[in-house]
Amino acid sequence: MTNKIHPTSPLTIIIFFAVIAILMGASLSTVSSPEPVKKVAETKITPPPPAKPPHAAKDKFYAPILMYHHISTTMSAGPYVIRPEIFEKQMAWLKDNKYHVITYAQFYGALTTKTDLPDKSVVLTFDDNDKDQYINALPILKKYGYSGIFYIPTAYVNVRGGVMTWDMLKDLVKNNMEIGAHSSTHPDLRVIPKKQLYDEELTGSKEALQKNLGIEIKFFAYPGGAHSKSIEQAVKDTGFLSAVTTFYTPDHTYDEDPYKISRIYVSNSMDEFADFIVGKNLYKSH
Numbered sequence: 001m002t003n004k005i006h007p008t009s010p011l012t013i014i015i016f017f018a019v020i021a022i023l024m025g026a027s028l029s030t031v032s033s034p035e036p037v038k039k040v041a042e043t044k045i046t047p048p049p050p051a052k053p054p055h056a057a058k059d060k061f062y063a064p065i066l067m068y069h070h071i072s073t074t075m076s077a078g079p080y081v082i083r084p085e086i087f088e089k090q091m092a093w094l095k096d097n098k099y100h101v102i103t104y105a106q107f108y109g110a111l112t113t114k115t116d117l118p119d120k121s122v123v124l125t126f127d128d129n130d131k132d133q134y135i136n137a138l139p140i141l142k143k144y145g146y147s148g149i150f151y152i153p154t155a156y157v158n159v160r161g162g163v164m165t166w167d168m169l170k171d172l173v174k175n176n177m178e179i180g181a182h183s184s185t186h187p188d189l190r191v192i193p194k195k196q197l198y199d200e201e202l203t204g205s206k207e208a209l210q211k212n213l214g215i216e217i218k219f220f221a222y223p224g225g226a227h228s229k230s231i232e233q234a235v236k237d238t239g240f241l242s243a244v245t246t247f248y249t250p251d252h253t254y255d256e257d258p259y260k261i262s263r264i265y266v267s268n269s270m271d272e273f274a275d276f277i278v279g280k281n282l283y284k285s286h
Contacts (some may be wrong), residue, residue, distance in 0.1 A: 070132055126149070149177070183203075
């Protein structure tokens with residue numbers, strides 16, 4: 001007689017769970033274990049270096065420096081003699097054509113710090129201390145709100161007629177005009193003795209202006225435009241920061257020698273004035 005295992009017997013239950021365990025183990029053995037997650041190294045982002053500023057020392061900039069002498073109704077019109085009505089037309093032309101009249105100090109600051117000036121900047125300069133500059137030019141400058149720099153030979157102030165007095169020069173300062181030195185006696189600086197050059201024409205004129213006007217004098221104009229390397233050095237030695245010549249060009253460079261600054265001759269012709277401002281048909285420099 002064969003013994004039968006009852007389906008609900010303890011042995012049946014044990015065999016059932018044993019089979020289940022075997023099957024599950026086989027199943028699990030076929031499942032690959034997940035690979036460990038690899039840690040990705042952090043990528044450090046380095047910002048690009050800042051762009052280098054343009055090398056300004058080689059860049060040209062446009063800033064005409066206009067050179068005036070007499071603004072006269074009585075002298076014959078010609079080189080260095082401008083009619084007041086023409087002078088006013090020139091100032092109006094500058095305004096109408098969106099020019100910005102700046103001081104020489106602003107020009108010098110831009111030159112030496114290599115910084116930009118307002119577009120279409122222009123500087124107004126007046127040589128020789130002619131009295132008609134005070135009588136005829138100053139009211140027009142005030143009308144347009146413009147400033148100019150007046151270069152003064154000091155030996156003749158309050159000594160001879162036809163030139164501005166110390167009181168007139170003080171009035172220029174009160175009206176926001178700049179003052180520069182133009183020697184004492186207006187000689188050709190290249191041919192005088194060294195002692196006269198240093199003591200009288202340079203240091204003497206600088207000190208006379210500072211004493212009588214109570215302002216610092218920083219800028220110089222060569223009498224007649226006459227200069228040389230040794231004269232430039234003498235001007236520097238006596239404490240001037242910059243000097244203007246009679247070279248004619250409206251363009252400057254940021255590496256320009258501050259003791260050889262160019263200016264532009266001005267005539268009575270409005271057509272020539274417009275040409276000269278932009279550097280066309282300029283007379284030969286001297």
